[in-house]
Amino acid sequence: MIFILVSILIGYALIISWLIYGFTKINSFEYIGLKPKTKFSIIVPFRNEAENLPMLLQSFSKLNYPTALFEVILVDDESEKEFTTKNTKYKVTIIKNIRLSNSPKKDAIKSAMQIVNTDWVITTDADCVVNKNWLLTLDNYIQLQDVAMIAGAVTYRCKNSFLHHFQQLDLASLQGATIGSFGINKGFMCNGANFAYTKTLFQELNGFEGNNEIASGDDVFLLQKAMLSDKYGTTKVQYLKSKNTLVTTKPSDTWSALFYQRVRWASKTTSYQSPFGKSLAAFVFAGNLAWLLAIGCWLFGFLYFQSLLLVLLIKFLVDAILILKANHFLNKTKIHNLILSSFLYPFFSVSVAVYSLFGKYEWKGRRF
DSSP states (O other): OHHHHHHHHHHHHHHHHHHHHHHHHSOOOOOOOOOOOOOEEEEEEESSOTTTHHHHHHHHHTOSSOGGGEEEEEEEOSOSSOOOOOOOSSEEEEEEOOOOSSOHHHHHHHHHHTTOOSSEEEEOOTTEEEOTTHHHHHHHHHHHSOOSEEEOOEEEOOOSSHHHHHHHHHHHHHHHHHHHHHHTTOOOOOOTTSEEEEHHHHHHTTTTTTOTTSSSOTTHHHHHHHHHSTTTHHHHEEEOOOGGGOEEEOOOSSHHHHHHHHHHHHTTGGGOOOHHHHHHHHHHHHHHHHHHHHHHHHHTTSSOHHHHHHHHHHHHHHHHHHHHHHHHHHOSSOOOSHHHHHHHHHHHHHHHHHHHHHOOOEETTEEO
């Protein structure tokens, strides 16, 4: 038994180490003073977000970018109360979501695409706040690189609670794996709260065709489709690692909300088009399950404590390195509760993975 568990965790450690190597291969980028020239359409799908949208719109008003070069398209997905905007320095358009599939967010983006007149589109979420140099840095990167799709980082604005710190560590591991996968030319994951691509790419890849029945995944499925295409592939699909393009969002305030959110994210895994993405998901699940089985074997007397300690340390060390690297990039604050979170995470992760295969989840007041 110990041989099997250690073998699984060594395989897990090797693939996480590969991602750590990939993380170091992505160089940081800052804007270099090129004159802005890229026109952007920022698409924000929303549903019952009257509390959050003003903060997002205010962050847009602080953007260090000419207002003539960007517009904001808010797509109302059947909110209970109509949202209106006050006078803004930039163009804001509010449209209704045209529902055509089982995926409200994909429908919202497609609805907005019908009125987009710019070369570049950026998607973000209503509960986010953007950096003042967000568009400027994207523009400078676009001018220097021959790209058609850019993935960016998302972080949390946390309160001093264990639940929020736990989520920050979880997000750091996801962002670390995302950046690392791009570093080894295996990009398979991104976050729709900070995701940019050309309208031409969206049209040529037929948008979300092929995965409309999956409620979420407006980001990862389009990314994977682009990565697997002959025209775009790994050269024109890139990750922009810059503190100036960090998008900040809110963590969940309850464990149940966090659980359902992660279930929604995990439910997309079986439909991944990326072979690497599927393999990594399987390794991560196996690594967390092996960790739990090792504890169970020790409790029932089938495993010596020294062997258990070896199993736990293998996983903890590689996870900690990736998390520390990612957190250093994402946050100015120190990591909190790393050991306790690392102990609890396998229980959380395995339960999310198993539930996502059979259970339902709630999202924006709907059940999927």
